[in-house]
């Protein structure tokens with residue numbers, strides 16, 4: 270890392286005494302002043318002096334002093350990477366090697382006063398309150414404050430000015446945000462969460478906001494698509510769950526395409542990357558996108574990731590049916606189990622997040638399976654496999670490969686060639702669930718997610734096929750999402766990392782496909798053909814012929830779909846891998862949190 274020059278360095282008094290305080294970019298570090306430390310160390314290291322001073326009590330004092338020395342020498346906070354700027358992967362400065370440090374949010378001047386003898390007010394001290402970001406446990410961040418006292422007004426103002434100037438230089442930090450709040454998401458606490466936990470942080474960081482509380486479903490999407498003056502903002506924030514994020518994402522992508530003259534409905538169109546980043550303040554029922562990109566569903570943590578200007582690119586896939594554009598997806602596409610569960614849970618929205626438990630049990634007991642054909646195009650081996658132990662973490666090498674776009678372009682050619690040569694793999698069968706995870710889909714209920722090794726931004730999706738099996742086996746599979754066992758390690762589960770896939774439910778297979786199956790097969794094929802006719806007959810009352818798709822928590826009432834990830838557009842130059850960016854940095858490695866000395870600073 271390029272070492273930044275110190276912007277300001279001086280001695281100030283904190284509640285712990287005199288400190289050497291250094292400002293380097295947006296990084297403030299402070300430690301006990303050298304003179305104080307030497308004095309403390311001198312006492313501790315010279316027992317004879319101590320003995321002289323307190324005579325017969327010297328022995329016990331030495332013990333105490335040694336303890337004092339230990340505390341005074343111990344680094345209170347860690348040398349950690351300053352990652353306040355995306356792309357700058359951090360480093361340490363000598364000033365940070367002992368003492369406290371933190372990425373700044375802002376500073377303000379307070380003046381304390383006390384009445385003099387003549388009953389008039391005199392200034393006793395000038396206080397600079399500095400807000401900074403600290404790491405907490407379990408990927409949480411928190412906002413802390415330290416106050417420095419200074420009786421010299423000139424020095425105090427110098428500090429304030431320097432902090433202001435350094436923060437102004439950070440171009441990646443947002444200054445103006447457009448905020449959408451869904452007051453009905455999750456436990457209907459969106460508005461309160463924003464006002465009590467998020468707005469004060471934005472205020473401390475001098476971020477101005479325009480807030481819109483949505484009045485109906487799709488309000489945010491429509492406003493973004495048509496009315497919002499996006500030039501005014503450095504980012505969009507949505508307060509709500511995955512459904513709310515999906516609304517904002519659709520609005521933003523559609524608007525970006527419209528403004529740049531691209532037609533998202535045309536299958537051969539180049540999609541233009543969105544320039545504005547999106548921040549998610551979790552206030553929904555599952556908050557999977559937030560959890561899988563930040564590592565927690567804590568509103569304060571998300572707000573701080575927005576303030577420090579983090580940036581995490583994300584792939585977006587487009588879903589089409591009969592060559593008509595339907596929706597975008599960034600997290601889960603689930604047919605069968607997850608589709609049925611969502612359909613049922615939507616009828617119980619009044620129950621709040623508990624609806625997922627009830628619908629989950631009901632759907633599990635119904636044990637429905639669906640017949641159809643899945644065809645897919647496998648991804649290159651250099652983007653890993655769904656069974657890798659390596660997980661997508663902050664600064665992930667696979668997502669960051671500089672040639673990713675080129676590789677995807679090349680892959681696209683390959684995909685088209687593959688299509689021409691019939692290199693698609695085809696699996697016909699009866700499925701309890703077909704899940705496509707564009708990211709891990711981790712959430713508090715399933716901390717490792719549907720596909721623990723899925724990547725956020727490498728242009729691929731993990732396709733998980735759960736074939737028909739007994740209820741007990743399916744239960745075992747579901748249970749493994751909540752513990753450390755491998756959920757893919759069952760004979761009835763297949764998993765592939767793919768670039769594109771299609772699903773055709775049995776009832777939509779063309780006459781020629783069914784005929785082919787009849788000709789290929791024997792008695793079994795014949796039986797399937799007749800059972801198909803039987804299922805189409807409404808009076809029969811058998812199991813339904815098709816489910817629907819759960820697309821990022823929204824119902825997609827289509828069964829047969831084609832899903833294209835990243836580079837999968839027909840025009841060979843059209844790659845829309847990493848189409849949107851979030852105010853996030855991916856989940857940070859656990860080691861950062863395990864080290865007690867790196868625990869506190871960002």
Ligand SMILES: Nc1ncnc2c1ncn2[C@@H]1O[C@H](COP(=O)(O)OP(=O)(O)OP(=O)(O)O)[C@@H](O)[C@H]1O
Nearest residue numbers: 454455483484485509510511512513553554555556
């Ligand atoms: N004012 C509103 N009134 C009714 N519905 C709204 C309003 N604003 C947004 N919505 C819709 O509410 C739906 C659900 O919202 P949201 O995703 O925030 O909560 P959730 O469904 O409880 O959480 P999750 O999606 O994480 O499970 C979204 O599809 C969104 O379109």
